[in-house]
Amino acid sequence: MRISKLLTLSLTALSLSTLTACEAGSPGETEAETGAEAQVQAETPDDAFDLDHEFMTEQAVAFAGGEAREALVDFGAGPQTVPVLVRNGWVYFQGDMLLGRVDEVRFADALPGKGDHADHPGLEKAALSHRNPWPNGEVVFQIDTLAFPLGSPMRATILQAIASVNATSMLKVREKGALDFAYLRITRPADGVGCNSFVGYAPPPVTMEMHLAQDCSVGSIIHEFGHAGGLFHEQARADRDTQIRVLTNNIIDAMEPQFQTYIVNGLAGLDFGSFDFGSIMLYPSFNGFANDVARPTMNKRSCAANDFSAACTWSVQRDAYSGKDAAALSRQVTGDPLAKFKIRNVAHNQCLRPAGASIAEGATISVVVCDSNSKAQRWYTWRRPGMARDVIVNENSRHCLARNAAGTLIQTRCTSTDAARQFQFVGLGLFRGEQLQQSGGRCVFATSTDATVSNSCADTTSREFTRDYL
Numbered sequence: 163m164r165i166s167k168l169l170t171l172s173l174t175a176l177s178l179s180t181l182t183a184c185e186a187g188s189p190g191e192t193e194a195e196t197g198a199e200a201q202v203q204a205e206t207p208d209d210a211f212d213l214d215h216e217f218m219t220e221q222a223v224a225f226a227g228g229e230a231r232e233a234l235v236d237f238g239a240g241p242q243t244v245p246v247l248v249r250n251g252w253v254y255f256q257g258d259m260l261l262g263r264v265d266e267v268r269f270a271d272a273l274p275g276k277g278d279h280a281d282h283p284g285l286e287k288a289a290l291s292h293r294n295p296w297p298n299g300e301v302v303f304q305i306d307t308l309a310f311p312l313g314s315p316m317r318a319t320i321l322q323a324i325a326s327v328n329a330t331s332m333l334k335v336r337e338k339g340a341l342d343f344a345y346l347r348i349t350r351p352a353d354g355v356g357c358n359s360f361v362g363y364a365p366p367p368v369t370m371e372m373h374l375a376q377d378c379s380v381g382s383i384i385h386e387f388g389h390a391g392g393l394f395h396e397q398a399r400a401d402r403d404t405q406i407r408v409l410t411n412n413i414i415d416a417m418e419p420q421f422q423t424y425i426v427n428g429l430a431g432l433d434f435g436s437f438d439f440g441s442i443m444l445y446p447s448f449n450g451f452a453n454d455v456a457r458p459t460m461n462k463r464s465c466a467a468n469d470f471s472a473a474c475t476w477s478v479q480r481d482a483y484s485g486k487d488a489a490a491l492s493r494q495v496t497g498d499p500l501a502k503f504k505i506r507n508v509a510h511n512q513c514l515r516p517a518g519a520s521i522a523e524g525a526t527i528s529v530v531v532c533d534s535n536s537k538a539q540r541w542y543t544w545r546r547p548g549m550a551r552d553v554i555v556n557e558n559s560r561h562c563l564a565r566n567a568a569g570t571l572i573q574t575r576c577t578s579t580d581a582a583r584q585f586q587f588v589g590l591g592l593f594r595g596e597q598l599q600q601s602g603g604r605c606v607f608a609t610s611t612d613a614t615v616s617n618s619c620a621d622t623t624s625r626e627f628t629r630d631y632l
């Protein structure tokens with residue numbers, strides 16, 4: 163009974179959040195309502211209710227209830243039991259991650275008539291596929307036209323989110339063609355609640371769907387495509403306890419699984435780069451999972467456990483993938499290829515590396531003494547089907563080589579559409595190296611310290627490189 167009471171409390175918080183954000187600026191808004199909203203914001207640390215509305219819509223299913231069960235899933239580390247919520251025939255993990263339909267998931271707590279398919283080996287395979295990346299990094303979708311008719315505002319919102327995903331990550335989100343048999347169906351949740359998505363890729367007979375309620379924002383939909391691309395939540399990282407503190411005492415008992423790491427859940431995962439407070443996949447400090455919503459569920463590890471000041475807590479952004487989100491998706495898309503190489507310049511006998519071995523987007527490329535042990539000096543190529551040239555990915559940062567407006571060679575997010583990120587290694591002949599060419603007759607040119615993309619591909623050793631495979 164305790165749980166029910168607490169759930170009621172958090173539902174109140176959700177309602178408040180929904181009203182605050184949805185009604186702000188809407189026609190017919192009265193001054194009295196505006197005043198009430200201002201009061202809420204003033205009394206709430208970090209404007210939590212208002213700022214975290216998008217987060218709350220992602221997590222709405224957790225509040226709306228359902229049946230708590232133990233699913234038997236395998237994300238690549240063997241079958242594991244994880245706490246899930248079964249609701250309207252779907253299985254939800256950590257709030258907004260869909261593991262499949264109830265008859266496609268095995269349950270550790272199976273009872274007769276409760277949808278256990280242990281005797282159905284074909285379906286067991288479904289759970290084994292969740293961590294699979296989408297073939298060629300192409301997330302194929304189909305928008306349910308009945309749910310989101312042509313010309314409807316929500317359809318435009320979805321397409322806006324897809325454009326952002328395509329512009330900022332290596333995922334290529336494209337509409338289903340006649341020959342595509344495996345695709346993500348984007349539709350409404352049966353009860354109109356929440357924004358959630360299937361995690362990763364699994365071909366039929368598994369059902370891959372993304373469910374978007376009317377109030378899912380562009381940012382929340384980008385977050386859901388992060389799940390579709392294979393990302394967990396940022397606070398589920400194995401190393402998160404070095405950066406944040408989960409304040410379990412203030413978390414509703416039934417919501418505690420939301421704050422578990424993938425390691426605790428026994429899942430195969432990968433901590434990519436370092437913890438990222440700018441990640442679109444992060445939960446906010448203040449949220450409706452709290453017993454007391456005026457207090458945070460998480461604060462920064464560098465602060466005292468009882469320090470809930472603005473400097474020790476955080477809001478979340480739901481604008482676009484951070485640089486590290488995009489880099490993690492690049493890793494997910496391209497995998498971890500065996501064929502990695504140093505790029506050694508012939509004139510200077512030195513190698514390309516992001517300046518200071520930086521993982522930051524936009525870091526310039528330095529020319530430094532070659533070092534086989536330096537992960538930051540390792541690169542690999544990847545080509546999306548249909549692309550004329552390769553992208554060249556840094557193993558350390560998972561960002562791609564690119565030419566900026568000034569012609570400087572930098573690393574940046576890997577996207578497929580921009581010619582400035584696409585290169586071609588072109589051999590100069592027997593016992594010679596290669597040029598690193600771009601469209602328009604441009605070639606990478608190295609000095610003893612840095613590199614540019616010159617407007618010439620003249621045969622000079624400053625434009626000649628060897629790929630030293632590792």
Ligand SMILES: [Zn+2]
Binds near residue numbers: 385
């Ligand atoms: Zn999520």
